[in-house]
Amino acid sequence: MMDRAETMRRVAVIGVGHSTFGVRGDVTLQELAWEAIAEALKDAGLTQKDIEVSVVGVVGTREYELMPAVPVNDYAGLTHVGPIRVEAACATGLAALTTAHNYVASGMADIALAVGVEKMTEVDTATSLAVGGRAGNYLWEFHFVGTTMPAQYALYASAHMARFGTTEEHMALVAVKNHRHAARNPKAHFQYEVTVEEVLGSRPVAWPIKLLDSSPISDGAAAAVLASEDAVRRLGVDVPVWVSGIGYSSETPNMVRRPHYVGLEATVRAAAMAYKRAGISPTDVEVAEVHDAFTIAEIMAYEDLGFVEKGMGGKFVAEGQSDLGGKVSVNVSGGLKGKGHPLAATGLSMVYEIVKQLREERERGRQAPLKRYVGLAHNVAGIGHQAYVVVLRR
């Protein structure tokens, strides 16, 4: 790895914003993005004139506005400072954060804004499923085989079960935990808890994945304001949260060309890069938002991020080690599973949660106990087509 970290400037997150996630038929795409941008600006104590570059992450396709970045940026009063549009499928949020970070780290800007927004409910569920199923490799997977995103994760779940004895109950425990947190997060899509029995008894989507193993189709937006160390000092930011290390990688979009189906190699590589740049090891991480698009994805994430050895992810959740206050407090926001997964918003929603956690600003029953103040966000595109890992420290 070429690492020029010593020549880059330190970058902090100084403001975060988050819309309510869910089926948001009450607002336009622009209004939805503004909910997050307005909160992020207010949180940073800044206005649009302080922003030197805006990065707009949006996947699109499911929105009627096919080139949404400019309308979103304009509505938010940021017309002259962007937008730089970023797209990395479900990992667009952290890709947008990375892009904004790099503007500041390189010295091209002192203060940058990253927003991720998605309105997924402007098409029907069947169309949304088809758009996801076409991702990455249309002819060889979708045309011939009719794969869907849940089916791709199901191929991994099935292999993980056969190889390591992971069970449908283990996966259900992830849903139970994340719904528990979502029910305490006023901005989450799902405001209710579920039981293991309810998850196991829910409608099959792609065996062994059931409806309650799956993240919902959600609308939402999240934003972050990033600043250089100079700007942090100049602005007198009380509690800057530093972007301590960013890692990224990708994997073949061809399911058949992958070496195995028990973990995401893109996550393993992205995590190694992020840990190296941050100068930490996986055991230093106290609070993490991981990409639980399906419950098996969270189990694999424990392993691929190094929280537990490969194959032990099911046991990890069953022992409560990923609970609030466990070895690592994982998805205390409710995760994609409970909070919702508006594609481009997800990565920045993770940053929002980790920043609030590290500032110890969370609601009762959702604040992770911290000693080292090390948090992590893990955002995946497709089924590990791309992965971003960001280490944040107070």
Next chain:
Amino acid sequence: MALTSLKEKIDEAVKQQLRLVDAVVGSTGFPIVPDQKTGDPQWIDVRELPLRYMLSLGGARKFFEGLAGGKLQATRCRACGTVYFPPQVDCPRCRVSDVEWVDVGEEGELVTWTVINVKPLTFSHHGDYVVGIVRMPIGVNVLAWISVGDPSGLRPGQRVRLVVGRREPEGYVTYWFEVPH
């Protein structure tokens, strides 16, 4: 089911919705309907955008010639020996574009599988289908349907046999695996 009849089925469902929009436009002059759950006003896009792509086959054209002849083929780089499935005619590994077409073989080992219950619209006329990844003797994996009555008996490492044929009701030439008795 031919493409046209599947399209008719989908169109019929859409038409029912559009009749409602027509009625609303007739009375109010706007294609605005209340959301069924929340009542929030929703503008129905009346400038329909039919998206039907044309995919250039490029180097894969030979694959379909092979499939028409009952063969499932991969490509192998003549310079470095890398085998590609899905086939590709350029080898990024050694940057040479000189491949030969090779059969993937007839029998392989099941690696992993799932049963697709919730299907994309264009597969909705099929019953639940089993999709698996199979390791073939030439060292590539193939993703395809597994023709099996009860998938709960499937095991990793199980031998399955490749079949090339037409899949009804559409009649598309494709490939799938069968479990030998």
